[in-house]
Amino acid sequence: MKSLSSEMQVFLEYIEQKQLKLTPHRELILETFLKHEGHRSVEDIYRVVRESDPRIGYTTVYRTMKILLACGLARAIDLADGMTRYEHLYNHEHHDHMICMQCGKSIEFYNAEIESIQDSASEQLGFKVLDHKLQIFGLCNECRT
Amino acid sequence: MKSLSSEMQVFLEYIEQKQLKLTPHRELILETFLKHEGHRSVEDIYRVVRESDPRIGYTTVYRTMKILLACGLARAIDLADGMTRYEHLYNHEHHDHMICMQCGKSIEFYNAEIESIQDSASEQLGFKVLDHKLQIFGLCNECRT
DNA sequence: CTGTGTGCAAATGGTTTGCAAAAAC
């Protein structure tokens, strides 16, 4: 028997809690999203999903991505290119982004020290940290010359 | 004689370099922007500017804010409320934002340690840091119960 | 004059919504 991925379990739980249904469309969008790493726009996802089922509409992708955000499977990121992009969140290490201002490439990185200092600095100000986004803008290895 | 603010000097320099002109409209928008602290949307600025000169159009505010961004007098921030907001950059301490997910309030903070670790961590990855944005999402003192 | 700046209205483009038909249960 085939075992469900833990992401799918999270999804099913959320869907039940919210009294939503697991439809083939939602399932396909989730699978497609999980299958690809990186920073993907709604249009990216829409294009790939369409290869499996051309009857799926743009709107459904938008609506499903909202569900994935709400249940913690996706994270919205803004790479300053005019549209919201999504990346996996659940079961993935938290990380931040360095964005090259010349070529537009974005590099993921993680630094435990930064994370812990953020938490303690916020606590000192009475702020309870739930999430954060750090974007570092500059020039990547190839572009800095 | 009245001395120019250093911000105005930066503006004049940039304007000359780009062969633009110092028009009354641009000057008024800059003054208005400088006069108010905080995170202000184009509409905020437009409303205030209109009190001094109702003939100024929305478009001009947009176009002038672009100039202010380009010459380093303003910084664009995204407080996730659907529109771009601007705050002073020149002659102001760099800072980051904590955004309360309940009441929407944003708190500015600065932590030197975070700054320096960001730089060194990025350097290690061959990335030249030019700017960064850090947003911490959570609950502020009042909202955390 | 010549060229830049400006206001208005219209266009743009990512995202959301209204609604009737389709699918799920």
Place this chain on the structure above:
DNA sequence: GTTTTTGCAAACCATTTGCACACAG
């Protein structure tokens, strides 16, 4: 049969752009 989901088209809304006019050198 009742309720949720979906696709399409239209609406939205912040921002940008086209264009004719205003204004400065």
